[in-house]
Amino acid sequence: MPQNTFCFHCIGCDSITSTASQDFRCSRCGNLLEITDAAWKSGTLDAAALKSVWRDRRSSNAILDRSGVWRFRELLPTPASEQQVVTLREGNTPLYELPQTARLTGVPRLFAKHQGMNPTGSFKDTGMTVAATFARQAGYRWVACASTGNTSASMAAYAARAGMRSLVLVPDGKISWSKLSQALDYGALTCQLRTDFDGCLRLLQELVRRAPVYQLNSINPFRLEGQKTLALELLEQLDWQPPDHIIVPGGNLGNSSAIGKALREMREIVLISHLPKLSVIQAEGANALVRTMREADGKRLISVQAETRATAIRIGNPASWEKAVKVLQATGGACEQVSELEIAQAKAEIGAEGIGCEPASAVTLAGLKKLLRQDFVKPEETVVLILTGNLLKDPDFTMDFHRGSLFAGGAHESENSKLEQYRHPPVVLDPTLEAVIATLDQAEKSDRTHSNA
Numbered sequence: 001m002p003q004n005t006f007c008f009h010c011i012g013c014d015s016i017t018s019t020a021s022q023d024f025r026c027s028r029c030g031n032l033l034e035i036t037d038a039a040w041k042s043g044t045l046d047a048a049a050l051k052s053v054w055r056d057r058r059s060s061n062a063i064l065d066r067s068g069v070w071r072f073r074e075l076l077p078t079p080a081s082e083q084q085v086v087t088l089r090e091g092n093t094p095l096y097e098l099p100q101t102a103r104l105t106g107v108p109r110l111f112a113k114h115q116g117m118n119p120t121g122s123f124k125d126t127g128m129t130v131a132a133t134f135a136r137q138a139g140y141r142w143v144a145c146a147s148t149g150n151t152s153a154s155m156a157a158y159a160a161r162a163g164m165r166s167l168v169l170v171p172d173g174k175i176s177w178s179k180l181s182q183a184l185d186y187g188a189l190t191c192q193l194r195t196d197f198d199g200c201l202r203l204l205q206e207l208v209r210r211a212p213v214y215q216l217n218s219i220n221p222f223r224l225e226g227q228k229t230l231a232l233e234l235l236e237q238l239d240w241q242p243p244d245h246i247i248v249p250g251g252n253l254g255n256s257s258a259i260g261k262a263l264r265e266m267r268e269i270v271l272i273s274h275l276p277k278l279s280v281i282q283a284e285g286a287n288a289l290v291r292t293m294r295e296a297d298g299k300r301l302i303s304v305q306a307e308t309r310a311t312a313i314r315i316g317n318p319a320s321w322e323k324a325v326k327v328l329q330a331t332g333g334a335c336e337q338v339s340e341l342e343i344a345q346a347k348a349e350i351g352a353e354g355i356g357c358e359p360a361s362a363v364t365l366a367g368l369k370k371l372l373r374q375d376f377v378k379p380e381e382t383v384v385l386i387l388t389g390n391l392l393k394d395p396d397f398t399m400d401f402h403r404g405s406l407f408a409g410g411a412h413e414s415e416n417s418k419l420e421q422y423r424h425p426p427v428v429l430d431p432t433l434e435a436v437i438a439t440l441d442q443a444e445k446s447d448r449t450h451s452n453a
């Protein structure tokens with residue numbers, strides 16, 4: 001594997017360094033670092049040749065080629081040798097059409113890129129393969145993260161594959177059992193801290209200065225390099241015709257930063273001719289970026305006390321906000337917020353397509369509906385929703401939704417009835433043929449009533 005020479009670029013003061021400190025911040029101005037590569041800048045990459053090599057690798061059985069991340073290694077930092085790569089065959093995720101949702105929204109060219117189909121069930125795996133590779137190469141015994149659940153599940157899996165130990169800091173009682181159970185199974189040392197995600201991340205920042213642990217949050221620029229491949233793979237699936245819009249959920253804002261960086265680089269090396277608009281959607285109760293854009297014109301972060309049932313994005317003080325602001329400005333994307341009710345409804349609609357996703361991913365569809373009403377997205381445009389996590393990541397949300405208890409006792413209880421038509425609660429019956437047939441008849445009648453309505 002040819003080694004790509006890379007260095008670190010500060011997004012604040014533009015200084016370039018060959019090494020990065022433990023907190024991945026610029027030693028001069030304290031802003032975040034990103035990775036930059038000499039080859040992209042010197043214009044030595046040929047777009048047509050890259051497209052052809054990447055396509056050919058899809059029929060290869062070589063380990064690196066079978067990873068949907070390392071298949072694009074010309075645009076990634078690469079380790080000293082191929083043997084150092086830690087991979088679980090991440091990436092290679094499907095781009096689905098959404099026929100029912102397309103009819104519902106009136107957008108015929110509507111797609112979902114499902115990152116929940118990654119090995120641990122979320123988009124985090126595409127970044128983790130790169131960051132874990134460099135952590136192992138640097139000789140770390142411990143890797144660590146603060147997480148709302150998915151990062152910890154992914155980090156724990158890749159650390160286990162790499163023979164490293166992992167330390168997970170999660171907010172006690174605020175992440176789904178399914179994500180927590182993944183970290184446990186993959187052997188992480190898991191600390192449930194009596195605080196929120198932002199508190200966990202603050203503590204981690206202090207920890208990495210005191211203990212020899214390698215930080216694997218999305219502040220780590222190697223993670224964002226891997227996450228760039230979502231956009232490369234998407235454009236390849238669209239035969240390199242950029243969609244008009246890409247819509248992504250926003251939490252700590254690493255993913256929007258990574259996708260934005262990929263789009264910028266793709267345009268620089270002329271893999272694409274123009275940029276799609278990248279829009280970021282947040283939950284109303286965790287809307288730091290929305291407020292930052294509206295109330296401070298993207299110039300200073302407005303933090304919030306985050307609250308949402310979409311626990312993956314329950315983040316009030318996003319670390320990569322400045323990177324995300326630059327992406328919104330460069331691509332002309334929108335930044336919107338959606339309510340808890342809108343999230344629940346959108347999740348049910350994506351579920352009804354037979355693919356499903358976790359609540360945080362459903363903000364994309366809820367956001368699309370809002371952007372259509374604002375005329376920011378036009379029905380004739382091509383739209384791609386990024387589904388970040390698998391349906392199975394948050395079964396409690398789904399069960400509460402179908403049983404009608406999602407908003408019970410809360411501020412949204414009165415609006416609960418609007419979601420009635422989307423519910424499919426389980427039916428408890430006596431074990432008789434008559435009971436099952438009667439239930440079947442009733443369902444058939446109700447289907448007919450709905451289709452005539």
Ligand code: F0G
Pocket residue numbers: 122146147148149150151152218249250251252253254255256312313358360361388389
């Ligand atoms: N969707 C899901 C399913 C997530 O798990 C996250 C973030 C996001 C969207 C937001 O992405 O932070 O890059 O803006 N989850 C992190 C975690 C914070 O710890 O798992 P972002």
